Amino acid sequence: MRKLCAMYATKLRNYRDRGAIFCFIFLSSVVVFNIYSLNCCNQNDVNEVTLSTLAMPDIPGKHFMKRFIQLHTSDAGGLGNQMYRIASLYGIGKMLNRTPSLDSSSPHNHNLAIEFQTLFPNIFDVVAFNTATDEHRDFTIFGRDCCAYADPRMIHDSSAIWLFMGGSYYQSYKYFHEHKEQVRVMFDFGANVTNAVKAYATDLFGDDKSYKLCVHIRRDDFVQHKNLESRTDFVVPAVFRVLDYLKSEARVANMSAVFIGAKPDFWNALNVFRNFGHHFHNVFNAGLSSRGEDLAFGATYCDAFLISASGSTFAWWMAYLGKPEMPVFYNGQVSKARNHSKDYHDYDMFPPEWHKLEFDNITGDVRFEKKWNFELFREWN
Ligand SMILES: *[C@@H]1O[C@H](CO)[C@@H](O)[C@H](O)[C@H]1NC(C)=O
Ligand SMILES: *[C@@H]1O[C@H](CO)[C@@H](O)[C@H](O)[C@H]1NC(C)=O
């Protein structure tokens, strides 16, 4: 907490330097501060003060809405999952006029808040980090399926200050897609991570200025999991399919491939130089020193992006936060048995402009597929 408070103090100084408008906001924050009558570094005031120093960007002159929306649960899940939760609470909160809140009474969330604060310095301009009071709570069971989008307008909101959400994931971009620009601002990378990643990229790429096709690899925990891990069977023909597409449709002449997340065993199994060496100017294997840096690298340095293990929310966020017109390609099969909620609700997970790839297990080839899974499944049965 001390770290967050220290960061907050720095932030506040910067804002005061920026003159009258921030001075006004600062004074207003003191009022809020007094209303809540907290001492510095009590966990609640960090949220209240930090948050009230900035108005919600699209509600000029107003401070945080004092009605909150929060998940009923928290855990130490992957970064991609945590980002989905925050972004979806933000989108649902917009609809219900509630501020998204990260529960500061959870020890997991303390670590997460510190990581968020470094990675995404804007995030607590729009997200509260606070603890619900015992009164004025309400609960909705809305959104219990991890990955199926449901329309938040069906929620019967109450006058309670705190609304708790019964779902644990909210993994559909449809919860926040209409606010994509604000979500991108919220997840703008901080100077620390940006500088570290820039130094890494400069070193890795040297003078290679060619178009970069990034290929995200996820195996590790997925190998024993119901999610399908990246496999050479898919990755090799998928890279060629995408390469052909980019050459013919996007008229890219000079391309390098950048693998992200490939560990040495998989890198060897890919036989990169024999398979791809003749087709790309260079083939790189990127590995940075933290998940935040990996994310920032993938979101910053790719011109096209291939998601080879589609259950990875981490890869999903690299693609979503990537260059605005970046073409994205993904494996249409999410889980091994192809019966995960994300397999059935692929249309809630992958924007229609992303290119779906389908592996043919008889020919060993990969093709583009326009149909959603429910349409394919009907044809197959
Ligand atoms: C940025 O990185 C430096 C050196 O790694 C560290 O000392 C500093 O605390 C970091 N700043 C933030 C805001 O995390
Ligand atoms: C591709 O770009 C590199 C510089 O990044 C250059 O050295 C190389 O000659 C280019 N290749 C072609 C075929 O244009």
Ligand SMILES: *[C@@H]1O[C@H](CO)[C@@H](O)[C@H](O)[C@H]1NC(C)=O
């Ligand atoms: C998916 O299929 C596998 C294998 O047939 C089965 O073990 C598993 O229970 C199924 N999962 C769901 C959610 O239906």
Ligand SMILES: *[C@@H]1O[C@H](CO)[C@@H](O)[C@H](O)[C@H]1NC(C)=O
């Ligand atoms: C091949 O894919 C089809 C669906 O396209 C599936 O029904 C079949 O079980 C798969 N076979 C193997 C050996 O994985």
